[in-house]
Amino acid sequence: MTSANIPPGTAPIKPEFLVSVQPRDVPDDDAAEGTTSHANGRPDAAPGAEDKEEGGKKLTGAQRKKLAKEERKKHRGANKGRRFQKVRDEVELCFRVASGKSCEFGNDCRFTHDVAAYLAAKPRDIHFPAPEDLSDEPPFVRLPDVEMAETTDALQTSLDPTTTCPIFHDTGECRHGLKCRFLGNHVRKKENGELELLIDEEKKARVAAADTELNFVDGDTLKKIRTKKYPHPIADAYLKEIQQATNEKDADNTLEAKDRSAGETSVEAQHADLTAATAADTVDRSQDDAPDVPLRFVEKKRLHWTGKTYLAPLTTVGNLPFRRLCVDYGADITCGEMGLAMSFLQGSKEEWSLVRRHPSEGIFGMQIAGSKPQLLVPAAEIIGRECAGNLDFVDVNCGCPIDLVYKTGSGSALLDAAGRLGKILVGMNRALGDIPVTVKLRTGVKDGRNTAHKLMPRLAAEWGASAITVRTRHSIRYTKLADWDYIKQCVQAVREREAEEDLPPVPIFGGGDCFSAEDYWYKMDNYGVDGVMIGRGALIKPWIFTEIKERREWDISSRERLELIRKYAEYGLNHFGSDTAGVNTTRRYLCEALSFQYRYIPIGLLETLPPRINDRAPAFRGRDELETLLASPDSRDWVKISEMFLGPAPESWSFTPKHKSNAYGSEEGQG
Known part of the structure; x- marks a missing residue:
């Protein structure tokens, strides 16, 4: 069996370690998170597909509605039905x-x-x-x-x-x-x-x-938030301002319409037209124009991030224990999991736990998602007050494509609502005082239609963003790499605007498919970014930050990887608790982490370096039994690994991976 026989796009594993030349099934991260394509306003729709059925006939409105409902149900993602109940003691002691x-x-x-x-x-x-x-x-x-x-x-x-x-x-x-x-x-x-x-x-x-x-x-504070007794005067004043401006605009537009219908062409009418246009311009010119006159937030803390390593905010798996682990291996900047503005304002205990920070996190921010100023600005003011001194930045999510977020007008949907996004950023900057506001965005909402180069120059120059992260859509079924040439175009657009207006440069980080030290430094040297945000690469190998810092590819041993897992379990117990509920919550998140880490192919097994994230792994054996076990795609083996540190899994405990693998504890997984 030789590596020459393996299909294109397969990781070049040395022949002596190959079990089969056929690549394994590829974990689909998009499917695991839910549908992520929004072409034509409907998930995963092909151009023109919304109007035709198989025979090419036009669909009626009712038929289109039924088809859209079926498509949403079909593409709801692999997370459907994932429920994780707490495992408690048989006898519960006070x-x-x-x-x-x-x-x-x-x-x-x-x-x-x-x-x-x-x-x-x-x-x-x-x-x-x-x-x-x-x-x-x-x-x-x-x-x-x-x-x-x-x-x-x-x-x-x-x-x-x-x-x-x-x-x-x-x-x-x-x-x-x-x-x-x-x-x-x-x-x-x-x-x-x-x-x-x-x-x-x-x-x-x-x-x-x-x-x-x-x-x-604490609980008393959450109760105040939940019962709407927590004051947020800055947000209230700002929202009142934009409401008054909107009312004035509406009144002027109504007057303009009446004047036109009456056929008035007087100087007074022309002056009213000009007043209406000016009001509209300064408040919310359009979905594509600024919501206010450009503001310079000179009182904000400057973010000096150039050359620092940045762990991307990661839903579910980017919890505090995982971030703490990445800091141990060299991550300089960390960001909490995405939280929803509405849930923060509802006093959700789970949502507020997302702002928790470990002292080892040197530069820490939290990420928030929402659809309008009425949610994001008050939430930002409360967060800023409660986390004063322990929060280095607040990141606005304008990149999340999953339907749960997109369909509420949040996440990547804000890329098509520039006026609303501008209001949000201006208001959050006021509400947060000296805490910087950063923005994470995608290159565009729809596949093949990149728009970030138009929006990014406005984020800092007009609305006060202190840093920007732009990422491309990751490789689809591991067949296409991220478009870093477009990221370079976006960086150049921002730098040109800064030079024109003599503005201080803001840090710009790119993201997408970075998986090795060589790749990281190539991107740093050739695409104009101040840093590279790392997400999936860190999930698969958290030690990637050590590789970057030391400019080498680390052939980490299976024993060293087991020590990393031990450390994660320790951090999980410290965070989630050492009682029965905490142990099995730690087990759940450890198995989530292993559902990514098993994808790592030891570089000592590869014929060529550096490794690429879009290379698919054939079945292989490791250099020892532990390395082979750590490469297992079977979630029952992940549970077995967790039992080495957390004891036997209770009979009532089950684990359903985000990705389509055998689920431990289910009928399917017991075969």
């Missing part, structure tokens, strides 16, 4: 009692206060391995031999005295107390039989500031 405190609800508490009953039902502790416990030979993670105590003592039966609680190890105290699945590390039984939770006061004091997550919004 968290106050678990922490050694008294519960103010007493007998009215809906959770048990019977510690003995809880411990009797609690599964045995999980052993969390240290780095030295890892190996590239089976069983890959060496667990200590811990004899089960011959005792009826529920506590002794469930404890593993050799385990390490990641939270206790890092902070000196475990907030989950008796509910922790690594309890043996921080509990002891006193002579009187009572349980004592251990606290390392010295470590707790030493690391409190260094490891405590930032931008935590």
Whole structure:
């Protein structure tokens, strides 16, 4: 079997590692997120398809409506039905009692206060391995031999005295107390039989500031937001301004219409025409014109990002533990997952968790999506106030193409509504004070129709964007690379506008298909960008930032990759919690991460370098058993890997990947 026999577009794996020359099925990231093409205003429609059926006959309005509904249902994406229920303890102990405190609800508490009953039902502790416990030979993670105590003592039966609680190890105290699945590390039984939770006061004091997550919004604040009692005066004043201007414009247009119908041509009528045109011009000239006179936000913090590495905001998989991992491997700038402005204004606990930041994130921003100023400006003001001092920028999503976002007028839909986008950016700049506003956008809404070069020069010059990220549509079924020549054209358009108006240059980052250090530095040297935002490349190999910093392609070993997974599990437990719910939430997101990382082809197996993200992998074996396991596309193997760090998956737990693979826990996945 030789590599010469493999189909075009297949990764050039050395013959001795090939199992088959046929490339594997390609994971479709677009399908996993939902439909992403908006040609002719309908997802995935071909030009002219909306008006004809198979026989070429014209469709009636009702038939077109029915067809559109069927198309939406057909292309709803692989995420349909993905629901992840929390896995809880069989007996749920009150968290106050678990922490050694008294519960103010007493007998009215809906959770048990019977510690003995809880411990009797609690599964045995999980052993969390240290780095030295890892190996590239089976069983890959060496667990200590811990004899089960011959005792009826529920506590002794469930404890593993050799385990390490990641939270206790890092902070000196475990907030989950008796509910922790690594309890043996921080509990002891006193002579009187009572349980004592251990606290390392010295470590707790030493690391409190260094490891405590930032931008935590408490329940009372969320209640104020939810009940619309949280003030946002700057947003209110701005929205009132644009409403008044709109009313004046409407009144002038009405007067103009009356004058025309009466056939008036007086000087006064001409003056009214001019007034109406001026009002319209300064408020919302059109969908393609500026909403206001150009504003220069000189009081904003300047963003000095040139040459820095930037981890793209990534839905679901771009959570805090993953960002923290990428920082360890060299990411300089991180951005939280996209949050919806409406959900922020509704006080959603889940949405507000997206602004959480780990202290290790040197430059951190959050990303927000919305369709109009009435949502985005108040949300920005509240975010700016609650995260003051711990937020380096707020990014407006003008690039998300998935239907859930696009059809509300958010994400990439804003590219076709320049007037509205301008109002949003001007208002957010006012509401956020000195916190910079950045914009992430795509090259265009519709395939083959690039429009970003027209819009990008206005983002900073007219509406105050402090940085811009532009990305092309990624390769479709791995057959076409991103169009970086067009990104260069966009950069030149912005720089020309800045030179004409003597404006300070804003950082511009490009994005799309960057997968190696060689490719990164080639793009930096040839396309005029200040940096390259990395998304899918980081998902597949988070160590890409190390490669970039050291200007080399890293032939990372399977043992080093397993250490990366161990580190992700540790960060997940610190963030999501070390109780039963937290352990299995961490398991879920670890499996999500592995659903991308298995795509990595070790460069030591390749005949030519650098690797390309659009190359499809044939079936191959690794240089050792662990490398082969890490390349498995079977989600049951991903769960198996998670069990090395998080213990056995509960029988009630299931995992449905974003991509179309066998789902662990489903009938399909049990064959």
